[in-house]
Structure formats: C-alpha cells, structure tokens
Amino acid sequence: MEFTEIKKQALREWQKLEQSNIPVFLIGTATCGRSAGALDVWASLEKVLDQNKIKARVIEVGCIGLCFAEPLVTVIKPGRPGICYGQVTGEKITEIIQKYLIDNDPPAEYALGTVGRAGLDNIPRLFEIPVFQLQVRRVLRNCGFIDPNNINHYIARGGYGGFIKALKLKPQEVIEQIKESGLRGRGGAGFPTWRKWQFCREAKSHKKYLICNADEGDPGAFMDRSVLEGDPHSVLEGMLIAAYAIGAQESYIYCRAEYPLALERLRSAIKQMEDNGLLGKNIQGSKFSFH
Numbered sequence: 001m002e003f004t005e006i007k008k009q010a011l012r013e014w015q016k017l018e019q020s021n022i023p024v025f026l027i028g029t030a031t032c033g034r035s036a037g038a039l040d041v042w043a044s045l046e047k048v049l050d051q052n053k054i055k056a057r058v059i060e061v062g063c064i065g066l067c068f069a070e071p072l073v074t075v076i077k078p079g080r081p082g083i084c085y086g087q088v089t090g091e092k093i094t095e096i097i098q099k100y101l102i103d104n105d106p107p108a109e110y111a112l113g114t115v116g117r118a119g120l121d122n123i124p125r126l127f128e129i130p131v132f133q134l135q136v137r138r139v140l141r142n143c144g145f146i147d148p149n150n151i152n153h154y155i156a157r158g159g160y161g162g163f164i165k166a167l168k169l170k171p172q173e174v175i176e177q178i179k180e181s182g183l184r185g186r187g188g189a190g191f192p193t194w195r196k197w198q199f200c201r202e203a204k205s206h207k208k209y210l211i212c213n214a215d216e217g218d219p220g221a222f223m224d225r226s227v228l229e230g231d232p233h234s235v236l237e238g239m240l241i242a243a244y245a246i247g248a249q250e251s252y253i254y255c256r257a258e259y260p261l262a263l264e265r266l267r268s269a270i271k272q273m274e275d276n277g278l279l280g281k282n283i284q285g286s287k288f289s290f291h
Helices: 003-018 031-035 037-052 092-102 151-157 161-167 171-181 193-202 225-231 232-246 260-275
Strands: 024-028 055-059 072-076 080-083 113-117 207-212 250-254
Touching: 003 024, 003 151, 024 161, 024 171, 031 037, 031 055, 037 092, 072 092, 092 232, 113 193, 151 232, 151 260, 161 232, 193 232, 207 225, 225 232, 225 250, 225 260, 232 250, 232 260
Parallel strands: 024 055, 207 250
Antiparallel strands: 024 072, 072 080, 080 113
8 A cells, every 4th residue: 555545544543533522541551651550550440431331442652751650641531631640540540530521520639731732720731841841852752642553643643754755865865864954863972873874875785784772771771662662663764764775675673672562562563564565575666675
C-alpha cells in the first residue's frame, strides 16, 4: 500500500479517537509506571468500568517524564478537557470515575493538569506547570500521548513523513539538510550529525551497516529506554533516514536484555513497519532496500 493511503487510514483512526463519544483513558505503562503499580491500576479501572457498565477505551502510553508521579492516568471525557492524574491507586481511580464520569465533578486534588486546548478554572494546564514550562519537547513529543504499539498513532502525528520526503531527495541532499538543521548528537560531545553521516557516506565498502546503540552506560539512565518504550517508531524512522543517506543496507539495534518492555515494543514496531511496506526491499516503490 502506498504511504498516502496508509496515512489516510491512520488519520481516520486518530480522528475517531480524538472525537470519541465514549471516555478514553491513557495509562502510562512504561517501566516507571509499571514499577509504581500501573498494571494494578489498570485492572482496577477495568473492574470499576465493568461494575458501572461504562463503555470506554483504555490505551497504553509511554512516560511523559513525570516518573515521580506515576502511575499516571489521563481521563478524556467527551466534550470535556482531558485531565492527567498522578500517583493513581485503585481507590483513586474508583473515585475519579465516580466523580468525573458519573457526577461530572472532576476531583482536582489528584490532578496534575489538563491536556488539550480546553482548560478548567481549578486545574492548571499540564504543560504550564513548572516542570514543563521551559521544555521544548521534540524527541519525547509523542511519549505519553500515543499507543507505542500502534503505528497508525505515530503516522497520524506526522510519523514517517520525514522518511518519505527523504526518499524524494538524493542522499547527499539529505545530508545537506541535516547540516542546515544544526542537528547534533545527544551525547555530551554534541557531535554534528551531518559530519558523522558524511564520513559514513564517503567510506568505501561494498556493503554498509547502520548500528543503533540503545545502551545506556549511566546508572539509572532512562533516555533511550523512554523513547523505545513510548515511541519506538521515531527511532526506527530516524534509522531509515540515516541508512538512506549513508548508503547502508542492513542494521543492528543493540539494547540491553534488562529492558524487556523496550525490546517487546521495538519488535512489535518492526513487524508493523514490514506489514506497511516501510521495511524490506524497494521500500515504498523506491530503489532503497533496508533490513
């Protein structure tokens, strides 16, 4: 299927979710959320919804960066702003459902902030609270708001569009655009990305490999893990663009065995890429093949 059709399908699914006529619950089920009891909260949520005969959608999402406030649950009621609740327990989720969904009186004492365009007088907007005020979210822009197991959520928010644009350029033109962007590595050295890609492009070899290092040497670091658990397709799309630019045909991803959830979501994402013609031979009808 051509990407234009894939995107139309993704946008239809995303629009249906945004305009849902039943409540939607976003539960942070990354490693930090699970460590704090998110799966137990999820079980309690399903039980309370069933007891009250409330139809709703429950979606797993990644970490938004507030690990200290996990488990996080965002409740989106039709016609009302989404509300992100922190340190949710089985008892709290029961109270939230009763007060917000049934009595239409959201408990503000557990709320971290509202999500979306609309707001509430007694609850601040989530991205206006101090921890978020000075942040510009790029790498983690989707984490906490899309289902990492659903490629359509990623595509509907612009995912793989950059790769499709890259396919219409020559590899050297891609590198030039990366140079103009000023993109640098996320490590302490801040090495210019374009220069690294240029070195690889100019290397003489009959076959080139792209290596994605998802290892974290710092104790307790959650940088790579957070992206892979919350938005794995963003990493994979970056690999596609880099491979096209440098002329690589195959790749390896190194990720620790201690990150089972990251690996699970990564494998799921790779399978979805294959199913949508975004990985393999002659990707999207081009001459570019990548595995």
